[in-house]
Amino acid sequence: MVGFGYDVHKLAEGESLILGGIKIDSPIGTVAHSDGDVLIHAVIDAILGAAGLGDIGEHFPDTDDKWKGADSTKLLKAVMGMIREEGLHLINVDAIIVMEKPKLSPHKEKIKLKLAELLHLPPKKVNIKATTSEKMGFIGRGEGVAVHAVCMLENK
Numbered sequence: 001m002v003g004f005g006y007d008v009h010k011l012a013e014g015e016s017l018i019l020g021g022i023k024i025d026s027p028i029g030t031v032a033h034s035d036g037d038v039l040i041h042a043v044i045d046a047i048l049g050a051a052g053l054g055d056i057g058e059h060f061p062d063t064d065d066k067w068k069g070a071d072s073t074k075l076l077k078a079v080m081g082m083i084r085e086e087g088l089h090l091i092n093v094d095a096i097i098v099m100e101k102p103k104l105s106p107h108k109e110k111i112k113l114k115l116a117e118l119l120h121l122p123p124k125k126v127n128i129k130a131t132t133s134e135k136m137g138f139i140g141r142g143e144g145v146a147v148h149a150v151c152m153l154e155n156k
């Protein structure tokens with residue numbers, strides 16, 4: 001089964017930028033109820049989608065103080081547990097981070113390795129791409145970051 005996930009977060013100066021559980025050295029970061037790990041949020045939605053388990057907001061509502069400042073790697077671990085219980089197995093994940101700056105090319109490999117570890121996948125089965133929005137729209141103006149992710153699940 002294929003699953004698709006999308007997430008967007010607002011960017012602001014002085015906030016931290018965490019992508020795939022990796023803290024990126026950046027003067028701007030995501031504004032969020034949780035730790036704002038927009039990449040993990042999109043990957044979670046892709047996995048939940050493939051499993052037919054709804055979306056991230058149903059499982060971890062941002063109105064619940066339980067998830068305030070939540071470490072997104074923990075949410076991802078919980079979701080990995082959910083699919084295991086469903087007898088499902090993750091095959092691969094492909095994601096694209098759309099962000100004007102900072103440049104993510106120096107960080108992609110580290111993000112991939114961390115995400116592969118969290119997903120219990122070999123690094124080759126996790127692909128992280130980065131692009132800009134060519135200075136157009138809210139992403140191009142540096143106001144936000146978006147991530148699109150797909151994944152494949154199979155029955156064990």
Ligand code: MG
Binds near residue numbers: 007
């Ligand atoms: Mg989010």
